[in-house]
Amino acid sequence: MSVSSPAARLAVLYEHPQWFQPLFAALERRGMSYLPIALSGHRFDPATRDAPAPLVLSRVAQSSFLREPEHPIFYAEALLDHWERCGARVLNGADVLAIDSSKARQLSLITSLGYAVPETRVVHRGRDLAAAAEGMRYPLLVKANIGGSGAGIARYSSAEELRASIADLTVPQSVDQVLLVQDYVPPRGGTILRIETLGGRFLYAIEAESGGDNFDLCPADACIAQPGRKAIRMTAITPSSELIDAAERIARAAGLDLGSVEVVIDDRDGTPRFYDINAMSNFVADPLNVLGWDPHDRLIDYLETLITEKVAA
Structure with a gap:
């Protein structure tokens, strides 16, 4: 077990009790020490000048309000801002969380880059x-x-x-x-495209079924295993270079360290319409079969590089 004391170089701030078990397991397989920090019941003193680790990975889910009426979304924004002021490098920090928690701001950002969105x-x-x-x-x-x-x-x-x-x-x-x-944009082929990015660069993409009345397209194991949840077909694909370039530009403009950009091809005229920036995008379930590789490995490579850079600075 590699979960460390507060002297860890990496802290992971999370809310959902199950979504991050694959990440924690991957960190432990790699022998990388980390400090898991649960948001539920968390508190901080704004007068302190200490962050929990030099590198903090935020895994704050917007759906947290569904699990807890006293949800931590806005609390987390203040907490991440505080840790950044204390000198930590925060991945998907307070500014990213502010974009992630506003579909209106996301659409404004996307249109400012010249891309189409749903009216x-x-x-x-x-x-x-x-x-x-x-x-x-x-x-x-x-x-x-x-x-x-x-x-x-x-x-x-x-x-x-x-x-x-x-x-x-x-x-x-x-x-x-x-x-x-x-x-309501009718999706061409009955699917939407979720383009995952890491460090502002394309990581992988999946095509997901999108019925007219089903909007829960979470791809993770913990989502798929929910009782009564209809199975959704998800297939790894390679998008066009234009869509990849667009997703990378949107991710970088949002300051997204890790997460997805979602787009639907309008069946009425073929226009790609970008509609979501997701800083808490779960990696696809069963990645070895779907992708042929585990994206957690590349995430950990990225974290190790950032930790090395932070320590050397």
């Missing part, structure tokens, strides 16, 4: 959704600004259906009181 309007009150949707085509989606694991997304077939949902107070809610009304 979207952003509001902060549910009762304004119908007015925001005027002139948009149906079906459309209403999305919580902070989601995760497909939560906080509803599909509406008509303006009447949307207005009825607003009146019944059944439209999605977001923990930050920001909502998006968005064009």
